[in-house]
Amino acid sequence: MSRAMRVYTVDKPQSDLARELGITRQALNMHLHRLREEALIRTGRGFIELTSKALEVLGVERANSFVFVKIEPRLREQVYAKILKMPVEQVYRVTGEVDLILVLEQSALASVLKELSRMEGVLHTSSHIVIETMKE
Known part of the structure; x- marks a missing residue:
C-alpha cells in the first residue's frame, strides 16, 4: 500500500x-x-x-488540518466549484452529518476558514488540527 x-x-x-x-x-x-x-x-x-x-x-508547518463542511443542498455545485479552487490538498465528499471533508496544511487553515465563512451556501464548518499521527 x-x-x-x-x-x-x-x-x-x-x-x-x-x-x-x-x-x-x-x-x-x-x-x-x-x-x-x-x-x-x-x-x-x-x-x-x-x-x-x-x-x-x-520549523516548517507540516501538520494537517481537517475541515468538515455542511452545505446547503441547492447550492452544492456552486460551493464545490469554489472549494476546489482553494488551497486545500484533498477534498472528500462524504455521507453523514457533513457533506465534505477538506484536508489542508495547518498554515492555510485560517485563510480557508475565513473564505468558507463568507461563502454563500456553507451552513456550518468545524475544524480539527492533527496533533499526532499515530499510524500512516
Whole structure:
C-alpha cells in the first residue's frame, strides 16, 4: 500500500544552485554529502529533496488540518466549484452529518476558514488540527 507524502524539491542543476549560493560546485557537494549523512536531504540526478527531519529542523508547518463542511443542498455545485479552487490538498465528499471533508496544511487553515465563512451556501464548518499521527 502506498501513502501520500509531501515533498519539497529543488529541481535545478547543482552548478546553478552553487552559483546562486556563491560557492563552488565542489563546496556544494561537500555540504550536500553532510546533509545526506544527517538524513536531512535525499538527492538524485537533478533533484534535492528535504526530508521530514529537515522540515522539523527548519520549523516548517507540516501538520494537517481537517475541515468538515455542511452545505446547503441547492447550492452544492456552486460551493464545490469554489472549494476546489482553494488551497486545500484533498477534498472528500462524504455521507453523514457533513457533506465534505477538506484536508489542508495547518498554515492555510485560517485563510480557508475565513473564505468558507463568507461563502454563500456553507451552513456550518468545524475544524480539527492533527496533533499526532499515530499510524500512516
